[in-house]
Amino acid sequence: MSETLAREDLFEPAFLDRLRTLALRLRKRRQLMRRGSQATPATGFTREFKDYRHYTPKEDYRAIDWRLYARLDKLFVRLYEETQELNLHIIVDTSSSMARPFPEKRRQALRFAVALAYLALSGQQRVSLYSMNETVKQELPPLRGQGNIEKIIQGASHLNFDGFTDLTRCFENYRPSRQRYGVIFVISDFFGRDVNTAAEAVSRAATWPGEVHFLQIMHPQERSPELEGELELAEVETGEKRRFWLTKKDVQRYIETFDAFADNLGRACASHRIDFFQCSTVEPFEERFLDMLVRGSALTGSA
Amino acid sequence: MQFLNPSFLHLAWLALIPLALYLFRRRAKRVQVSTLLFFRSLAREHQESAWLRQLKRILSLLLTLAVILFGVLALARPASDAGADTPGSMVIMLDRSASMAAKDAQGQTRMKAAQEVIRQRVRSLPDTVIVSLLAFDAKPSVLLSRSRNRRELMRLIDGITPVPREGKVDGAFTVARRLADLEKPSEIWVVGDSAPTFEESDQSAEVKQRFTQVALSSPLNVGITGFQIRKAPLTRGRYEAFAKVSAAVANSRAVTTALEVRIAGRLSQLREIELQPGASSSIILPLDGVRGQRLEIELKTPGDCLGWDNLVLAPLPELKPLIVSWFSDTPDPFTGIALGALVESGKLEILKGGSANWPPKEKPDLYVFEQWAPKDWPTDRPVIVLNPLQSAGPLRVRSLGAKGVPHSSIRLVAPDHPVSYRITSTRLAITQTSVFESLGSLEPLWLAGAETVLAAGEINGQRIVASAVSPSQSEQLALQPAFPLLLGNAIYWCAEQSDALSELTPLKPGSWLSTTGLVKWTEWDGSRIVTASDQPQGSLLEVRRLGIWETSDGSMGTSLLSSSEETNIPKLDGKLGDAPAPVSSRFSLAKAGGTWPQRLIWALLAVLLIESFLFHRKALY
Numbered sequence: 028m029s030e031t032l033a034r035e036d037l038f039e040p041a042f043l044d045r046l047r048t049l050a051l052r053l054r055k056r057r058q059l060m061r062r063g064s065q066a067t068p069a070t071g072f073t074r075e076f077k078d079y080r081h082y083t084p085k086e087d088y089r090a091i092d093w094r095l096y097a098r099l100d101k102l103f104v105r106l107y108e109e110t111q112e113l114n115l116h117i118i119v120d121t122s123s124s125m126a127r128p129f130p131e132k133r134r135q136a137l138r139f140a141v142a143l144a145y146l147a148l149s150g151q152q153r154v155s156l157y158s159m160n161e162t163v164k165q166e167l168p169p170l171r172g173q174g175n176i177e178k179i180i181q182g183a184s185h186l187n188f189d190g191f192t193d194l195t196r197c198f199e200n201y202r203p204s205r206q207r208y209g210v211i212f213v214i215s216d217f218f219g220r221d222v223n224t225a226a227e228a229v230s231r232a233a234t235w236p237g238e239v240h241f242l243q244i245m246h247p248q249e250r251s252p253e254l255e256g257e258l259e260l261a262e263v264e265t266g267e268k269r270r271f272w273l274t275k276k277d278v279q280r281y282i283e284t285f286d287a288f289a290d291n292l293g294r295a296c297a298s299h300r301i302d303f304f305q306c307s308t309v310e311p312f313e314e315r316f317l318d319m320l321v322r323g324s325a326l327t328g329s330a
Numbered sequence: 331m332q333f334l335n336p337s338f339l340h341l342a343w344l345a346l347i348p349l350a351l352y353l354f355r356r357r358a359k360r361v362q363v364s365t366l367l368f369f370r371s372l373a374r375e376h377q378e379s380a381w382l383r384q385l386k387r388i389l390s391l392l393l394t395l396a397v398i399l400f401g402v403l404a405l406a407r408p409a410s411d412a413g414a415d416t417p418g419s420m421v422i423m424l425d426r427s428a429s430m431a432a433k434d435a436q437g438q439t440r441m442k443a444a445q446e447v448i449r450q451r452v453r454s455l456p457d458t459v460i461v462s463l464l465a466f467d468a469k470p471s472v473l474l475s476r477s478r479n480r481r482e483l484m485r486l487i488d489g490i491t492p493v494p495r496e497g498k499v500d501g502a503f504t505v506a507r508r509l510a511d512l513e514k515p516s517e518i519w520v521v522g523d524s525a526p527t528f529e530e531s532d533q534s535a536e537v538k539q540r541f542t543q544v545a546l547s548s549p550l551n552v553g554i555t556g557f558q559i560r561k562a563p564l565t566r567g568r569y570e571a572f573a574k575v576s577a578a579v580a581n582s583r584a585v586t587t588a589l590e591v592r593i594a595g596r597l598s599q600l601r602e603i604e605l606q607p608g609a610s611s612s613i614i615l616p617l618d619g620v621r622g623q624r625l626e627i628e629l630k631t632p633g634d635c636l637g638w639d640n641l642v643l644a645p646l647p648e649l650k651p652l653i654v655s656w657f658s659d660t661p662d663p664f665t666g667i668a669l670g671a672l673v674e675s676g677k678l679e680i681l682k683g684g685s686a687n688w689p690p691k692e693k694p695d696l697y698v699f700e701q702w703a704p705k706d707w708p709t710d711r712p713v714i715v716l717n718p719l720q721s722a723g724p725l726r727v728r729s730l731g732a733k734g735v736p737h738s739s740i741r742l743v744a745p746d747h748p749v750s751y752r753i754t755s756t757r758l759a760i761t762q763t764s765v766f767e768s769l770g771s772l773e774p775l776w777l778a779g780a781e782t783v784l785a786a787g788e789i790n791g792q793r794i795v796a797s798a799v800s801p802s803q804s805e806q807l808a809l810q811p812a813f814p815l816l817l818g819n820a821i822y823w824c825a826e827q828s829d830a831l832s833e834l835t836p837l838k839p840g841s842w843l844s845t846t847g848l849v850k851w852t853e854w855d856g857s858r859i860v861t862a863s864d865q866p867q868g869s870l871l872e873v874r875r876l877g878i879w880e881t882s883d884g885s886m887g888t889s890l891l892s893s894s895e896e897t898n899i900p901k902l903d904g905k906l907g908d909a910p911a912p913v914s915s916r917f918s919l920a921k922a923g924g925t926w927p928q929r930l931i932w933a934l935l936a937v938l939l940i941e942s943f944l945f946h947r948k949a950l951y
Contacts, residue, residue, distance in 0.1 A: 124364035124365055127364075128361075128363065129364070132364075216364065216365075218364060218367055219367075221367070222367055222368070246364070249364050249365075252363070254361060257356075257358045258359050258361055259358045259360045259361070260361055260363050260366060261360060261361070261362050261363070262363060262364075263362050263364060264365070267366060269369065270383075271369060271372060273372070280371070281372065284368045284371050285368050288367070288368065
């Protein structure tokens with residue numbers, strides 16, 4: 028099914044203004060949080076001074092710290108952190124289940140994607156946008172510079188939500204190169220072929236070079252469906268139909284199964300040092316976005 | 331096949347409900363979901379294919395329709411053999427006389443057997459048949475008149491119990507005939523142990539008569555068919571009981587029965603009597619006792635089928651003095667001597683007077699007129715006329731003069747008559763003083779030559795004893811015990827029905843007792859002696875029990891069956907009418923699946939079971 032979202036539906040005119048404000052709020056909150064906080068042991072991409080070491084011949088003499096030579100009468104070379112460009116990989120689940128029967132999921136997922144991209148572009152970082160259903164497909168080449176946000180928005184608006192999610196295959200095939208080392212955000216509902224598929228896929232994602240974040244978007248009715256009686260349920264991804272006779276007791280069991288799935292996924296992520304974040308379509312986007320970022324990410328420099 | 335309750339067939343429209351529900355059934359709601367992952371784990375998933383689902387739906391509809399069909403048919407009660415001769419109305423006549431209490435070897439009374447027969451027949455009757463129920467003993471009682479209410483009919487049938495009374499079908503049949511005439515074609519169905527006599531003239535195409543006999547196949551019964559307590563003549567404070575013991579004609583063999591006589595609970599006499607089938611034996615039992623003591627005469631016969639006629643309970647009475655008014659202008663001294671001898675026994679009071687004293691101020695129990703009779707003949711009391719000199723009342727007499735005609739011998743014409751009891755005619759010489767020109771309905775007892783000298787009998791219900799003998803001139807008579815014996819016999823025979831002896835006369839169930847207070851009973855219920863009480867409606871109480879009754883004013887008496895008809899328990903005779911279905915055949919019918927409604931109910935339950943298994947076995951509620 029080919030469905031695209033109008034730009035106006037996805038982003039209101041004031042959305043980008045709010046995003047800028049959001050970036051400022053994020054910076055402010057980050058500064059506030061830094062006070063008293065300890066540096067994280069995570070590997071960073073800063074330009075700060077790192078260390079000294081003895082000069083050895085054939086080295087670039089321009090790196091000698093002459094002031095130190097004057098004081099100590101020994102040749103030392105200043106070492107700097109190697110400046111590396113941060114890459115943000117945004118993988119959006121474009122299977123049918125992200126658009127139907129609850130289009131709010133697509134809207135929420137794309138908002139997260141654009142907001143993350145904006146944040147990265149404004150930090151002069153490269154942003155890549157991928158779609159994921161049966162396989163992972165790069166929708167936009169790596170973009171850099173704040174002026175490319177419009178391209179990102181256009182690309183996100185024209186994403187085609189169709190097909191089914193093959194998490195195993197997608198996570199198997201996708202692997203960012205060393206050159207594109209960075210932060211990876213996977214925005215999905217993580218509904219695979221089986222309840223254990225998502226947890227298995229986590230182990231594959233753990234091998235990706237970089238910082239991985241899983242963002243699960245879901246609709247409240249996916250957790251507690253308002254269904255009862257004789258029903259013919261049709262899965263939007265595969266079109267498979269099943270008949271059920273649901274009672275309140277069955278719905279309660281469904282909720283328990285769903286919660287067990289989410290808990291299992293969360294535990295699997297935690298065990299592989301992958302950040303797992305859930306967001307419902309009815310929750311206020313801006314609050315949840317900030318909540319997600321303050322949990323710590325290289326993207327925001329708080330890692 | 332026809333339906334006994336065809337009105338229930340209208341309920342077949344109920345089949346439209348599942349049909350409508352099937353045609354306009356709510357389709358399953360189709361809902362799109364993001365994933366079926368979490369639904370698959372639920373147990374109530376219907377994974378069958380569409381064609382199987384459709385097949386199941388149709389099968390479920392068919393089974394539901396079958397359930398309704400079977401239910402409606404069961405309610406409509408189909409019957410394959412309701413019979414082409416089903417009448418438009420039926421009058422059921424159920425015998426509830428004493429003999430219906432006869433029990434078989436299993437202890438089942440004939441009444442229970444009759445009720446079972448009626449229940450079976452009524453169940454097989456279509457609801458459209460109007461039924462009347464009439465129970466009869468000595469008199470008929472219409473319990474249900476022209477009704478289609480089967481439940482009420484069954485309730486009334488179950489409530490009928492045998493009563494200790496004789497059964498007389500004639501009166502009941504007249505009532506039944508009138509009921510049957512109201513709704514033709516009709517059937518009068520008599521259920522009892524003895525066959526009624528159907529008149530040929532009563533048989534018609536529109537009113538059929540049918541009899542079902544529920545008698546025992548081999549009855550054995552011996553019972554007391556007659557009983558009376560009387561004072562022993564010329565004795566003081568002594569009684570004698572007369573009892574007649576009979577064996578039923580249908581008894582298969584001669585029976586030896588033990589007769590026990592108990593007074594105040596103590597065994598007084600014990601006799602063994604052997605009776606051939608249909609034979610009777612009369613026994614006079616001298617009794618010693620005082621008023622109020624209970625006399626029990628019980629027959630103990632092994633295998634006896636009817637208990638009501640096996641025991642007689644009676645109180646020993648105390649006789650009031652019998653008041654005799656003796657009117658004579660010239661009383662015979664020998665008559666005076668004889669009456670004096672009776673007075674000495676203490677049970678007789680003589681009021682002596684002449685023609686001038688007629689009529690007496692207080693009415694006696696008995697008049698004795700000697701050589702005189704009033705012109706206004708008393709009709710309300712028995713009369714003994716001795717040596718009449720002229721016609722009086724119903725007697726036409728011609729006097730033979732003062733000397734009379736001597737006879738050297740007399741002849742006893744009716745030696746069994748109570749007046750002649752214990753009197754022998756040998757060496758009796760009399761002098762006849764008058765000739766009876768017309769005796770009316772009086773029976774000659776003594777003949778002297780060709781002339782009647784002693785006669786007794788009833789004229790218009792009045793007992794009269796007339797003697798044409800002069801005691802003073804018949805010395806051989808007057809000086810022998812025969813004369814006071816004759817006078818005593820005559821007095822007691824005449825006064826037999828008087829108030830003084832009324833306590834000795836037993837009542838029969840169905841008769842009325844005049845009393846206003848509570849009546850206490852020492853009742854024989856056929857198997858044991860129990861106490862009971864009855865409150866009379868107004869001043870009369872219908873006697874319904876056997877045993878000793880005692881009114882609030884101290885009067886006592888006895889009530890007993892004493893019926894040779896009821897004691898004579900009939901035997902089952904296949905020629906007399908329809909025989910009830912034997913028990914074994916009924917059981918075999920039940921084994922084979924029962925009646926049509928029963929089969930349909932079984933089928934209904936089976937279908938419900940199949941439907942539950944096919945469609946609801948995985949249901950969780």
